[in-house]
Amino acid sequence: MGLYLCIFENDEDVGGVDVGSYSDFNVLRDFIVRELETQRAGSRFPTLILHSDCDGEWSVADCEKLRGELAEIIRNLKMRPTVQYASDWQRAVAKSCGLNPRNAFESFIDVDGEFLLQRIQELADLALQRQQPIIFQ
DSSP states (O other), X not given: XXXXXXXXXXXXXXXXXXXXXXXXXHXXXXXXHHHHSTTOTTSXXXXXXXXXXXXXXXXXXXXXXXXXXXXXXXXXXXXXXXXXXSSHHHHHHHHHHTOOOSSSGGGOBOTTXXXXXXXXXXXXXXXXXXXXOEEEO
């Protein structure tokens, strides 16, 4: 089952990120906890790390916090070495898109082969512009 993060406005999907599977999302969060939070989940990035990945939403207020957390995470991961893709589908997408990650930030992609953290950050920006929550589906 896949995880889709999206914004609805007037019952219309105005933006979304197809993350991949729930386990792929958790691989990213586990990496952040291990590498940036020294194994203390949510100690630095509670909005991203502590939110349940099944159902629910990031409120508009959460998106403001999330945007700051993501900026710091992205900055840190760009200075870290690459990591292996977690799934076969990621390897296949990366190969078809000609991706060759240069750092840990570029090692996490969505189903379209775009950098996952950047896409979530763009979605948080859109949520703030539209004053709508990001919904977990």
